[in-house]
Amino acid sequence: MTAPSDTRFANARLPDGSLADLTVSDGRFSAITPVKEASAVIDAATIDLAGELVVPAFVEGHIHLDTSFYGDAWRPHIPCTDGFDVRERVAFQARSLAAAAPMAERAKNQLELCVGHGSLAMRSHVMVDGSVGLKHIETILAVREKYRALIDIQLVAFPQSGILSSPGTPELLDEALKLGCDLIGGLDPASFDRDVKGHLDVVFGLAHKHGAGVDIHLHDGGLLGLFEVEEIAARTKALGMQGHVAVSHAYGLGDIAADALEKAGEMLADAGVAIMTNAPGNHAFPPVAALRRAGVTVFSGSDNIRDSWWPYGDGDMLNRANMIGYRSGFYEDHELEAAFDVVTDAGARALGLEGYGIAVGAKADFVAMRAEHVPEAVVAVPKARTVYRAGRAVARDGSMLG
Amino acid sequence: MTAPSDTRFANARLPDGSLADLTVSDGRFSAITPVKEASAVIDAATIDLAGELVVPAFVEGHIHLDTSFYGDAWRPHIPCTDGFDVRERVAFQARSLAAAAPMAERAKNQLELCVGHGSLAMRSHVMVDGSVGLKHIETILAVREKYRALIDIQLVAFPQSGILSSPGTPELLDEALKLGCDLIGGLDPASFDRDVKGHLDVVFGLAHKHGAGVDIHLHDGGLLGLFEVEEIAARTKALGMQGHVAVSHAYGLGDIAADALEKAGEMLADAGVAIMTNAPGNHAFPPVAALRRAGVTVFSGSDNIRDSWWPYGDGDMLNRANMIGYRSGFYEDHELEAAFDVVTDAGARALGLEGYGIAVGAKADFVAMRAEHVPEAVVAVPKARTVYRAGRAVARDGSMLG
Numbered sequence: 118m119t120a121p122s123d124t125r126f127a128n129a130r131l132p133d134g135s136l137a138d139l140t141v142s143d144g145r146f147s148a149i150t151p152v153k154e155a156s157a158v159i160d161a162a163t164i165d166l167a168g169e170l171v172v173p174a175f176v177e178g179h180i181h182l183d184t185s186f187y188g189d190a191w192r193p194h195i196p197c198t199d200g201f202d203v204r205e206r207v208a209f210q211a212r213s214l215a216a217a218a219p220m221a222e223r224a225k226n227q228l229e230l231c232v233g234h235g236s237l238a239m240r241s242h243v244m245v246d247g248s249v250g251l252k253h254i255e256t257i258l259a260v261r262e263k264y265r266a267l268i269d270i271q272l273v274a275f276p277q278s279g280i281l282s283s284p285g286t287p288e289l290l291d292e293a294l295k296l297g298c299d300l301i302g303g304l305d306p307a308s309f310d311r312d313v314k315g316h317l318d319v320v321f322g323l324a325h326k327h328g329a330g331v332d333i334h335l336h337d338g339g340l341l342g343l344f345e346v347e348e349i350a351a352r353t354k355a356l357g358m359q360g361h362v363a364v365s366h367a368y369g370l371g372d373i374a375a376d377a378l379e380k381a382g383e384m385l386a387d388a389g390v391a392i393m394t395n396a397p398g399n400h401a402f403p404p405v406a407a408l409r410r411a412g413v414t415v416f417s418g419s420d421n422i423r424d425s426w427w428p429y430g431d432g433d434m435l436n437r438a439n440m441i442g443y444r445s446g447f448y449e450d451h452e453l454e455a456a457f458d459v460v461t462d463a464g465a466r467a468l469g470l471e472g473y474g475i476a477v478g479a480k481a482d483f484v485a486m487r488a489e490h491v492p493e494a495v496v497a498v499p500k501a502r503t504v505y506r507a508g509r510a511v512a513r514d515g516s517m518l519g
Numbered sequence: 520m521t522a523p524s525d526t527r528f529a530n531a532r533l534p535d536g537s538l539a540d541l542t543v544s545d546g547r548f549s550a551i552t553p554v555k556e557a558s559a560v561i562d563a564a565t566i567d568l569a570g571e572l573v574v575p576a577f578v579e580g581h582i583h584l585d586t587s588f589y590g591d592a593w594r595p596h597i598p599c600t601d602g603f604d605v606r607e608r609v610a611f612q613a614r615s616l617a618a619a620a621p622m623a624e625r626a627k628n629q630l631e632l633c634v635g636h637g638s639l640a641m642r643s644h645v646m647v648d649g650s651v652g653l654k655h656i657e658t659i660l661a662v663r664e665k666y667r668a669l670i671d672i673q674l675v676a677f678p679q680s681g682i683l684s685s686p687g688t689p690e691l692l693d694e695a696l697k698l699g700c701d702l703i704g705g706l707d708p709a710s711f712d713r714d715v716k717g718h719l720d721v722v723f724g725l726a727h728k729h730g731a732g733v734d735i736h737l738h739d740g741g742l743l744g745l746f747e748v749e750e751i752a753a754r755t756k757a758l759g760m761q762g763h764v765a766v767s768h769a770y771g772l773g774d775i776a777a778d779a780l781e782k783a784g785e786m787l788a789d790a791g792v793a794i795m796t797n798a799p800g801n802h803a804f805p806p807v808a809a810l811r812r813a814g815v816t817v818f819s820g821s822d823n824i825r826d827s828w829w830p831y832g833d834g835d836m837l838n839r840a841n842m843i844g845y846r847s848g849f850y851e852d853h854e855l856e857a858a859f860d861v862v863t864d865a866g867a868r869a870l871g872l873e874g875y876g877i878a879v880g881a882k883a884d885f886v887a888m889r890a891e892h893v894p895e896a897v898v899a900v901p902k903a904r905t906v907y908r909a910g911r912a913v914a915r916d917g918s919m920l921g
Contacts, residue, residue, distance in 0.1 A: 191891055194850040398845035427850050428898045429841075439831075443800035443842075448596040448829050489593055496830045500902050 342369020578866025581820025744771015
């Protein structure tokens with residue numbers, strides 16, 4: 118039965134290729150009715166999707182809302198003076214941010230870029246350290262409130278300057294979680310803070326205290342990175358935090374031997390620790406297919422978009438799926454579908470989203486585009502899309518509506 | 520002086536960021552006049568570019584016009600039964616092509632995809648072997664004639680099934696060059712034909728006989744690939760063919776030691792042998808920056824677009840520049856400009872194009888798009904573009920006009 122306030126979408130193409138009519142009531146799918154062939158729409162109140170592919174809104178699983186210059190003046194990248202050094206980069210970032218447009222405005226530009234391309238759930242890391250204190254957190258918390266109707270945002274209190282090596286940071290992280298951050302972050306416990314145990318004691322201590330999730334930036338390579346992943350998995354199990362912990366980047370998983378990777382995959386699956394990769398361009402990264410085979414939740418994000426770390430990023434998670442496939446050598450349909458899963462269902466699992474998907478009872482957050490099926494969408498990356506939030510069109514062809 | 524038949528483009532942003540008015544006479548730039556600031560256009564016959572960035576049309580340096588299924592039915596990728604095998608792949612391709620739309624139609628789809636994104640010069644490899652004879656060549660030669668006003672196409676007679684291991688192929692290649700192919704191709708002299716000298720004797724013998732260029736597919740890795748590159752360079756010098764020879768893919772250059780690479784770069788620069796890479800996703804590839812530093816012309820192409828070899832490819836050489844930069848770790852402005860050079864000026868040099876560029880006397884083949892400068896265009900890859908051939912708009916936002 119269709120109530121007067123319901124919205125009906127006719128002739129949607131579902132990811133399995135079949136056609137269906139979708140009914141949305143109170144922002145959720147209340148009916149999904151298979152149809153044999155496209156029907157002529159006679160009801161003026163019905164939106165005819167005309168066979169467009171309907172997929173769940175994308176999950177932007179790793180972004181930095183506070184530090185992008187997207188929509189602001191172009192700021193040329195400057196390399197570190199002598200090899201890559203996080204501290205030098207953070208100092209460069211501080212100088213660049215001081216000259217930039219207000220953070221709230223830049224965050225809004227980035228949010229609209231992401232929503233415009235179809236992401237309606239997001240996890241953003243926000244910098245906390247002795248120099249900026251909680252200023253970034255406070256600003257982005259306010260931005261989140263303002264955009265709550267449009268996009269679901271999880272915030273990670275991110276210790277950009279380390280925890281042990283940046284005095285006062287444990288207290289700031291504690292405060293950030295009180296203020297409303299959902300997760301606590303971390304940054305290379307070994308190479309940055311030089312104390313894996315000390316670093317993780319703070320991270321998991323605060324997570325336990327606040328019932329918060331964990332999402333740690335880990336760039337350390339090879340067996341060093343693997344060692345830290347093992348420590349994170351062990352603590353996750355010990356605290357019963359399965360499903361609430363992620364490791365972002367985890368480059369080390371990309372350059373260890375196949376047998377070590379196999380064991381790591383089993384361990385991560387068992388501990389319920391998810392892995393985030395943006396499929397970097399010139400760096401080894403976690404093998405997506407092998408980890409998925411082991412049962413690990415692999416999700417993705419844009420990471421930096423035009424900031425002090427690099428100039429790339431377009432906020433388009435469908436293009437990210439393309440890149441994941443391209444970098445992983447995914448050619449077959451089921452592989453292209455796996456790349457798509459990374460930016461949709463797997464992302465929803467990693468973020469613990471409620472009511473995700475194209476299913477009766479799920480939130481009607483979806484994207485419609487001209488594509489025959491998911492594999493074609495992943496290779497073609499059609500930019501012409503309509504983004505629906507709770508059944509209402511909010512963006513079209515990359516631009517916000519209304 | 521502006522003749523009545525001239526076209527004037529006002530307020531063009533040149534790659535260096537300055538504004539200029541462009542005059543086009545008989546399909547070529549006849550004047551480029553710097554302007555201090557954007558002028559109000561009063562002449563109805565003048566096209567106001569309104570500050571859009573104007574860049575030379577892109578050079579698609581490696582594509583297969585005969586084998587794509589773009590615009591045809593989706594044909595799922597099927598892996599080889601036991602590791603990668605070129606012969607098995609060619610057999611799969613033959614089955615797929617037999618079921619596909621006519622080749623001329625598929626070639627047209629691919630051409631319009633490329634022109635729509637701004638490529639107005641192209642080098643296409645076209646398959647020649649004992650099974651298809653000269654059929655592909657004849658079809659694509661006819662397509663080239665039909666599209667001559669729209670795009671400049673060089674054709675390579677490409678021995679897809681080898682030369683020595685496919686009886687009759689040397690004679691077919693000879694015939695293909697007589698019919699109008701501009702270059703002779705080759706395919707892994709070592710790993711495929713098992714006879715480097717024998718393979719190259721045929722290739723360079725026919726090139727010398729016909730005054731044709733050479734562009735060889737070389738996938739062989741490491742020192743094996745390097746050995747073949749050395750042989751190609753030596754023959755190029757011996758025959759005085761500097762500037763007329765290219766090696767496509769040259770994966771081997773991506774996995775040799777730095778000192779060997781440095782020597783290889785000097786040798787290639789000295790021999791005037793260009794290197795084509797499409798910046799593959801999951802494979803080592805020639806180091807673009809190091810080779811450019813050595814003076815080597817590095818150009819690029821889409822390679823396969825949705826064919827029996829892989830499902831990727833969008834025919835957008837600006838997106839290819841983005842991928843070259845992303846895969847190469849190019850972050851600084853001058854590096855992003857280098858990635859752009861690979862798909863423009865370096866491509867023009869590799870193909871030996873006459874009258875290329877935004878300069879008085881050059882052909883008015885250009886692309887206008889909303890971007891502040893070249894580095895921003897490379898990271899943003901704006902899809903909204905207008906493509907001009909001889910000063911006339913032929914495509915907009917990816918679609919052909921008129």
